[in-house]
Amino acid sequence: MSREREVKSHFDEEAKIYDELITGIIPYYREMVEALVDAIPVSGDSDVKVLDLGCGTGTVAGKIKERYPGASVTCMDVAPNMLEEAKERLKGYDNLDFVQGDFYSLSEEESYHVIVSSLALHHLESDEDKKQNYRSIYRALKKGGAFYNADIVSGPGEFTHRLYLEKWKEHMRKSFSEEEIEKEMIPRHKREDRPTTIFNHLKWLQETGFKEVEVVWKYYQLAVYGGVK
Numbered sequence: 026m027s028r029e030r031e032v033k034s035h036f037d038e039e040a041k042i043y044d045e046l047i048t049g050i051i052p053y054y055r056e057m058v059e060a061l062v063d064a065i066p067v068s069g070d071s072d073v074k075v076l077d078l079g080c081g082t083g084t085v086a087g088k089i090k091e092r093y094p095g096a097s098v099t100c101m102d103v104a105p106n107m108l109e110e111a112k113e114r115l116k117g118y119d120n121l122d123f124v125q126g127d128f129y130s131l132s133e134e135e136s137y138h139v140i141v142s143s144l145a146l147h148h149l150e151s152d153e154d155k156k157q158n159y160r161s162i163y164r165a166l167k168k169g170g171a172f173y174n175a176d177i178v179s180g181p182g183e184f185t186h187r188l189y190l191e192k193w194k195e196h197m198r199k200s201f202s203e204e205e206i207e208k209e210m211i212p213r214h215k216r217e218d219r220p221t222t223i224f225n226h227l228k229w230l231q232e233t234g235f236k237e238v239e240v241v242w243k244y245y246q247l248a249v250y251g252g253v254k
C-alpha cells in the first residue's frame with residue numbers, strides 16, 4: 026500500500042476513537058489548538074471565509090466557529106470517516122462545508138481570508154511537496170489573508186531529535202504502555218509522518234511571499250507558525 030493510502034485508511038479506521046486518542050498522543054493538544062485560533066488576525070464578528078486543511082473530526086473548525094460565529098468554514102479532509110465525525114461534531118453550526126479532498130491538489134485562487142491546518146501537513150512527503158503546498162495555500166488566500174499551521178516539526182540535529190522524541194514518549198507514557206509506544210506509535214510515526222524543521226518551514230513561507238512569518242507557540246516537536254499574504 027502506498028504511504029498516502031496508508032495514511033488515509035489509518036484515519037478512516039480510527040475516526041470514531043480519534044478524539045479519545047489524540048490528547049494521549051499529542052502533548053498540550055488543546056493548548057496548541059487554542060494558540061492556532063488565537064493567531065488568526067480577524068475580529069470576533071468577522072464574516073470571514075476559512076479553509077481547514079486536514080480538518081479531521083472538526084476540533085479546529087469548532088473552535089473557530091465558537092470564536093468567530095460569522096465565519097464560513099470549509100472543512101477539507103481526505104478520509105471520509107473523519108469528515109463524518111466532523112459533521113456530527115459541528116451539526117449545531119451554520120456556514121460549514123465538508124469537502125473530501127486532498128491537500129496535494131489544492132487549486133483555488135484568492136478564495137479565503139484564512140487558511141489553517143492542524144497535525145496534517147506533516148504528511149506531505151518531500152520538501153518539494155511542502156514548498157508546493159505553501160505556494161498553493163498562498164494562491165488560495167485573498168490579499169491580506171493569513172495562514173497558520175499547528176504541526177509536528179523535527180529537531181535540526183541528533184541531540185534535539187532525541188530530546189523531542191523523549192519528551193513525546195514522556196507524554197504518551199501517561200496514556201499508553203511501553204509496548205504500545207514502541208511497537209505501534211513510533212513505527213507508525215516513522216511510516217506515515219514526514220516532519221521537517223521549523224526553520225525550513227519559516228524559510229519556505231518567506232520564499233513563497235508570506236510576510237510577518239512567526240512562530241506563536243512551541244513545545245519541543247510541536248509548533249504553531251504561519252504568516253500573512
Ligand SMILES: C[S@@+](CC[C@H](N)C(=O)[O-])C[C@H]1O[C@@H](n2cnc3c(N)ncnc32)[C@H](O)[C@@H]1O
Nearest residue numbers: 036079080081102103104107127128143144145
Ligand atoms: C492527525 S489528524 C488531524 C486532524 C485535526 N486537524 C486535528 O487537529 O485533530 C490528520 C488529518 O489529516 C488528514 N489528511 C492526511 N493526509 C491528507 C491529505 N493528503 N489531504 C487531506 N487530508 C489529509 C487525515 O485524514 C486526518 O484526518
